[in-house]
Amino acid sequence: MTPRFATDVITFYHPDFWGLDSADAVRAWALAHPVAFWERVMDALTESGVTGIELTFAPGDIASALRAFGSASAFGGELAARGLSVVSAFIADSDAPDWRDGDRLPEIVADAERRAGFLAEVGAELLVAGLPMRATFGTRPPFFVDAAYMSRMADVAHAVGEAVSRHGVRLALHTESHSTLWYERDIDLFMALTDPRYVWLCPDSCHIALGDGDPVAVARRHAPRIALAHWKDAVGPIDVHLTIDETVYARQQPYMTELGEGIVDWRGWAQAMSRTPGAGTVLIELDEAADPVAALRAGTSVAQASLIAAV
Template identity: 45%
Template sequence: METTPEYAVDLITFYHPSFWGVGSYDDIMALRHKDPVALWTKILDALNEAGMSSFEMTFPPADKSSAIDAFGSVKGFRDELTARGLKLKSSYHSGSGWTPGADLGAELNKAEELAEFVADAGGDTLVVGLPMRNSRDAAPPFFVDAKFASAVADIAHVVGDATQRKGVKTALHTEAHSTFCTRRDIDLILTLTDPEYVYFCPDTAHITLAGGDAIDVVAPHAERVVIAHWKDALGRMPAGFPIDHSTIHNQHQDYMCALGSGVVDWPNWAKLYEQTEGRGVRLLELDAVASPIAEMKAAKSFLELNGI
């Protein structure tokens, strides 16, 4: 490899109840409200033990709000990370409202607020998940057509410009069963957005679940990749899989697997990734695993032992 990469992980890795000794996600949220310092201490200790250098924040409980509750301010949070030799790389941001007729001002304000936190905490990327699709038999049907893609592009441009002025790049994430996961969807929306303002965060597992090959799908847009989620999958999910918005993300996990035990072509993915702006960081994403420290170490060892 041309570079010596840093290893990072998405904090969704720690959202399995077993890691916390509780029975459900709601129980983890209860712990967050009871003692946010204890929550963050456990996560940061685990990152250090696993040999991670940086991380991506996500939805609650390990989000902006709980970080400020735990450490008193953005500066307090960043100081804690620095003392531990850790860095914030990025944060997930929901773009579920990026649809035709959206309140542009409201969407802009939400993105700017999080981007300011990310910048102040030392990060540089806002990873945006676009709206989910509906099942094929939904009534009325939801089409990812020119009108929809144009609305997404309009919002992405305004948000991308605003966050970039704060030193944070807006990168669109490929979530399976979303409006930005198949080759066609990705090509359509990236073609309609200006690469000077809107960047790309591919997820190897989610592209696989959507029936694509991560290398083939990402290669035409490699110059826009500023970060990626390195994650393995068993293969494509069944065509026409029903999309229940309250459970589909959990159902994805049944088709994901440990790095190196799925179908992603890691040697060729690594070669492609070396051509991207994001090449300095391998961001592992292990969706809510029961033993996150062991899984992070195993994923890192797999990549290192195979020269990836």
């Protein structure tokens, strides 16, 4: 089976791609010109040969698509006219309800159902979420990612997974750096505590490697539950305790690199991915590429070579 190639809309957030001078300027321009934003993203996707997208935080979010085109079906029609489609949507909004607040479970579920309704209408089947972030090491009082904490997260995931399943959408949890689903042990514990019929996994090869984990080993252990994966490379594990605040994502960037230039075993990863339910999609993740078309073509080439070598 030949997979379709996809990418996260974050790939197109680099200011140079828009001829602007900052990320804030890109967000402001896209907010004011949502149709022009999406048309340029779609044109670049078509030029790169990548046909799938994962929606994420603004400006490439569900709200932006609705502002631009009025409805999920209209957005889907614009994509389809170019041979494109939505693969998934990532709950990455800063105002999304916090899973750590158990009193907000009805709000958490309603928010997920709203997103799932959009995905169903646009023809996509995956809602991707991350667990809450860890606390900076040394913080007092300490925050422990223990069995009790993971049990609470599993309860939320079950409620969300069951709710979105009624829309024909699957919930997949992403292995984000510095989150409570980062280390191999976190992933194994969370997967053991959740029902495979309602909770799926979206492993990120880069983020697992940044936590000094083995992405291939994780993929092999949890292959039956991988609905989607993010293909991304890392230069090496993060060897310091980063402060976990709104700047942590920017400070992770020096540890990330383009596919084939880091430490991820792409042949092993491709072999593991071929045995998963998500084998039909290869999502190349490239955070803010100055030349997204060239970067996507290069990433796709590495992924294709890995898939051929893995046969």
